[in-house]
Amino acid sequence: MTDVRTLRWYGGVAVLLFGVLPAVMLTLLVTGGNAPRSNAFLLLPGIPLVLAALVYAARGITGADPEESAHWMRRSMAFVAGADLIMLGGNALIRMVTG
Numbered sequence: 001m002t003d004v005r006t007l008r009w010y011g012g013v014a015v016l017l018f019g020v021l022p023a024v025m026l027t028l029l030v031t032g033g034n035a036p037r038s039n040a041f042l043l044l045p046g047i048p049l050v051l052a053a054l055v056y057a058a059r060g061i062t063g064a065d066p067e068e069s070a071h072w073m074r075r076s077m078a079f080v081a082g083a084d085l086i087m088l089g090g091n092a093l094i095r096m097v098t099g
Contacts, residue, residue: 011073015057019050019080042090049083
């Protein structure tokens with residue numbers, strides 16, 4: 001049987017790697033002037049999604065019931081995917097349009 005606690009921690013690391021890190025990188029690009037200023041609007045929906053993903057991942061990691069933990073971790077990963085789509089995909093589209 002697979003150790004569920006280890007998988008929970010890997011999910012938490014994935015939220016940090018794929019959620020927090022891209023948000024920080026895009027924020028640094030915008031504040032440093034290396035990206036178009038319109039990229040700042042991508043952070044408005046992206047950062048709350050990442051924060052919600054962090055909260056749900058924390059609930060999933062600390063949950064006692066494996067089914068409930070899996071539910072929270074799936075929701076957390078969905079929020080991370082949505083945040084990445086908005087922030088990174090939007091950044092790529094804006095950079096293509098502005099040249």
